Amino acid sequence: MVPSDIAFRIIFIFQTGVGGLGNSVLLGHYIFTYLTGHRLKPIDLLFIHLAFVNNGVLFSKGIPQTMAAFGINNFLDDTGCKLVVYLHRVARSLSLFTTSSLSGFQAITINSKSTRCVNFKAKMPKYIVPSCFLYWAFSLLIYGHIPLYIKGPKESRNATETNEFIYCSFHVSGDTLLFTIITTLLDLVHVGIMVWTSGFMVFILYRHHQETRYIHQNNFTPGGAPETRAIQTILLLVSMFVSFYLINSIMAGYMSFFKPSPWFVHSSAFLAACFPACSPFVLIMSDSQVLRYCVAFWRRIKAPILTLILG
Template sequence: MISKNMVLGLFFLFQTGVGTLGNSFLLGLYTFTFFTGPRLRPIDLLLCHLVFVNDLVLLSKGIPQTMSTFGLTNFLDDVGCKFVFYFHKVTRNLSLCTTCLLSSFQAISLSPRSSWWAKLKARIPKYIVPLCFLCWTFHLLTNYKILLHMKGPKGSHNITKGNDFIYCSATFHVSLYIAIYILLVSLPDVLCVATMLGTSGYMFFLLYRHHQKVQYVHGNSLMPAGCPETRATQTILLLVILFVSFYSLNSILALYIHYENSPPWVVHISAFLAACYPACSSFVLMVSDSKVQKYHLALWEKMRIQF
């Protein structure tokens, strides 16, 4: 009879394997297109960065979580736990930051010429690389506390206080300083989520107004769904909805784990939810983004000609 841990391990293995494969395919596609194919759109740089950090999120969480569900709980020491949790936290925050930049970039691109945002349309592509670099620097510096509090699994040494993450644990002392630090570190995440919700609402309003204008001018015979800008916006809106949904559920469970001694299944569910967006976002791009499909066709034609 298959145990519950075996089933969980297979779920994590499937999620990590399929998600990493999808993100790696898109990363290779964007890289190949950049050097040999048609000119990439400015937004493709953000999409390339998104699939890259999502790959890192899946690998940093999926591999140790899969190993722990299969019964391996002492495969990391203190240094390994510090590195794995620090790297996962940084890359997960980068995924949030990049999705926020995507939503903001597309909202600016859709804005009418008469709006204030229209002034940024020509200049925003120049800011993409510096903004990505700023996100990396900020999150690498602000998550240093993880390096101080993460330890090896509880079974490997005596820990009287802290959170048990099955294959690692965390020790902390509740104080006003820690509370203020958590509040300050969480503030950028809250702002990013609020920005995504605001820009998503703005894009939805623009699409609805455009739809109404097209119906008024052409009647029901012509729909704006075939427009490339519309398809790209719908893709980003779907990415935002997926991220906010999974992020909110995972954040609730993470708070519960932080303040309560949680059973292992709660930790596993939290880890699974944290990896859902990185695992499925690449397939949303493959199916929804027409440019990705064109890049894939161009790559296939080049490979067919060469071989």
């Protein structure tokens, strides 16, 4: 057995399991907070949506990739391949939308000097849920083209097909390339929003730092410790997403035109799942309430887990 195969098996199991647990704990915290009568902040709704779609990305990519790493390549038929790849692309698109929305939301929130932003900020919370539903509908529609060119591993292949996912294949044609260009441009729009709003927030933080050198107040506008931590959290999430997205996009572009090795496919899948696996822990560590919830949850389940392990 090749050592790299063993390594990828462990990596995918760990990444999917730990990432899924982190997103589920985050979802559990916000659901528990809502059910106990506490009011959720508008940005919490975006965090809930991000955790939910990130689990979709992890499970639709991580589970099939883990099975493929174990050498089980024909576990999906043609319909299964179409469904899994379709759900992954939709969830990935929604994760991109939510991350860019978080960045834009935070940039508008801290821009207190613009009258237009102040007025929009007051109305913004009521747009969050409708915009998420609207983008769900948009993503489900635009990626409805995917089942047309995704095929199961048992389907016949020729020189015009590429075994991109190991467990599935896709047909390369003129329509496929056009669809890829359109969806890539949409992704770049979201990435552009992230980069622009992140640059704006960095500028606000720098200006705040310069002003507080002369005005020694802890609650100076726009900062205050909670707002500053929120900005830093969003900047870290955006940096992670953009970095993993760019690297994975380059690898996906290569796989669209050349037949990659299994090692290359596994590496691309690992990078594609890094953000949804890591982002919940960034949010957990940046929010003291979520962290306290996680500590209490761990204390409650620690004894049964140890009992199960030790027999």
